Amino acid sequence: MNASRKLDNRLALCARFVRHGARLADIGTDHAYLPVWLCQNGVCPGAVAADINPEPLSRGQQTVEEAGMTDKISLRLSNGLSQIKPDEADDIVIAGMGGELIAKIIDDCAFARDGQKHFILQPMTKSEELLRFLCAEGFTVLEQDCCVAAKKCYTVLLVRYTGLTQVTDELFYYTGRLDPSQPLHRRFLSEHAARLRKKARSDERWGQLAERIEKIMEN
Numbered sequence: 001m002n003a004s005r006k007l008d009n010r011l012a013l014c015a016r017f018v019r020h021g022a023r024l025a026d027i028g029t030d031h032a033y034l035p036v037w038l039c040q041n042g043v044c045p046g047a048v049a050a051d052i053n054p055e056p057l058s059r060g061q062q063t064v065e066e067a068g069m070t071d072k073i074s075l076r077l078s079n080g081l082s083q084i085k086p087d088e089a090d091d092i093v094i095a096g097m098g099g100e101l102i103a104k105i106i107d108d109c110a111f112a113r114d115g116q117k118h119f120i121l122q123p124m125t126k127s128e129e130l131l132r133f134l135c136a137e138g139f140t141v142l143e144q145d146c147c148v149a150a151k152k153c154y155t156v157l158l159v160r161y162t163g164l165t166q167v168t169d170e171l172f173y174y175t176g177r178l179d180p181s182q183p184l185h186r187r188f189l190s191e192h193a194a195r196l197r198k199k200a201r202s203d204e205r206w207g208q209l210a211e212r213i214e215k216i217m218e219n
């Protein structure tokens, strides 16, 4: 991997939310493209690239070695954040996994409820379940954006612990901080509505939720 290698839109959006100067933990790193890019481009002084499986971790190792980044990035076999020490990371990226698994990884992490830590979360599925967990457990969504990569629309959430638990309207778990006037946010919302419309064929309550999402897109 050379310095000019570009991230795809999905990882680029995750990278945009990482604070300049933050030490990074990339959980489920696989090929380690994100930590390599962030260190090569001077955003992060160092990173831990972690994965639960040895095979992806060795792919990551190869990327790190090819980029000449072994002094800045350490590879680590870790289930979620279990092998990451609290003082090793300021910003934690968990990307490319299902929303429920991301929620479990955060819930299992002893230092997740430290408001100084930023979590950058990119659920591949069930973003509504991730938001349900975050709201109930006192995590606040600071920012949310969407992108398209390989023709699919993804959302990325920037989150930190505030302790403010919110039992919110079900609608929020689908809409989050998305702004229907932005075309990519609108696309993400309309895909939620379409999925709910499908589910409504067997249970009409989902249709009411789909209608509410469609309504906010009208305004």
Ligand SMILES: C[S@@+](CC[C@H](N)C(=O)[O-])C[C@H]1O[C@@H](n2cnc3c(N)ncnc32)[C@H](O)[C@@H]1O
Binding pocket: 011, 027, 028, 029, 030, 031, 050, 051, 052, 053, 056, 078, 079, 080, 081, 094, 095, 096, 097, 101, 105
């Ligand atoms: C689809 S890849 C995503 C790679 C990269 N983060 C991205 O977004 O392009 C998911 C990776 O997460 C890893 N993974 C799954 N469950 C995990 C867990 N509990 N802890 C750490 N890594 C995990 C898998 O081994 C796999 O390499």
